[in-house]
Amino acid sequence: MKPESPLNTIPPLVIALTLLIVGIEVAFQLGNAGIIGGPRALGWRLQAVDSYAFSGAVLDRVLVAGDYSFNILRRFVTYPFINMQLTQVAFCAALTLALGKFVGEFYGGLKVLVVYLFTSIVGAIIYGLCVSGTYPLFGGFPPIYGLIGAYTYALWLRLGQAGQNQIFAFRLIGVLLGIQLLYGIVIGIVMTAAPPPTWIAELSGFFAGFAISLLLAPGGWATFVSRMRQRA
Known part of the structure; x- marks a missing residue:
């Protein structure tokens, strides 16, 4: 009997999102290497930022x-x-697969796409309200933080069902925020410049992912209200 491939347990939409992230970067890399696209391909990434960034x-x-x-x-x-x-793409692809697998198993495969798109939009809106001008927002981390928000809520529910301390559900986002703070300090010291304010969209994505999970999780809003009444 052949062992089941790990990819069989990942929702197809998660695989599709990951392939899109990786595929676009592959096109940029092949263009930079002169394999496809001709001389114009050298500017594909900047053209994409100009046409598709927020x-x-x-x-x-x-x-x-x-x-x-x-x-x-x-x-x-x-x-x-x-x-x-390229390293950013690798992190985004790996996190999308890992988080998407968990979120898909708990909420359902289609809801992964709902979380991904909803948190992308909310992250962009909050970023646009806080950062004026044309400073671009791009990169896959805002919706990944949205998936972390959905993951956090699912873990919060499971810890509550097990009678454990639900504050532990927020360990992952706490670690990530700590790393991001350290990164900002290092960038400020080494480059004597403030890091890009993308953390605004990323943190907004987390809260948006957590909030929409109140509706997407099994039992939806009623389950959340029930949990709050039990704690009261």
Whole structure:
């Protein structure tokens, strides 16, 4: 009897998201190496940032100018698929697979996509409200933090069912925020410049992922209210 492949337990939508993240980076790398695309391929990554990244100016176009064109609205969900570094892509792909597998098992495969897109949009909106101008937001971490939020809520429920301390559900986000704080300090010292304010979108993504999980989890809002009444 052949052992079952680990990929068989990962929801197809999670695999599709991961392949999209990796596939776009592969195209950038092949273009930079001159294998595809010709001389123009050297600028594909910057062109993608220009066409698909998000910024405060994009939100202004929507709220102030009333521009609801596809070219504007797509940026709310396309920016996570543009990454600047190969290591960033590797982390995004690995975390999407790992977190997507858990979230898909607990909530259902389709709801992984709901969490991913919803937290991408919320992260972009909060970023646009806090960071003015054209400083771009791109990279896959805001929706990954959204998946962490969904994971945290699922773990919070399971710890409650087991009668354990539910504060332990927040250990992962605590560790990540600590690493990010250390990274910001190192960047500030080494480069004598503030790190990009993408943490605004990432933290917003976490809270958005946790919040929407109140509705997406088995039992939905009723389960959450029941848990709160038991603690009261």
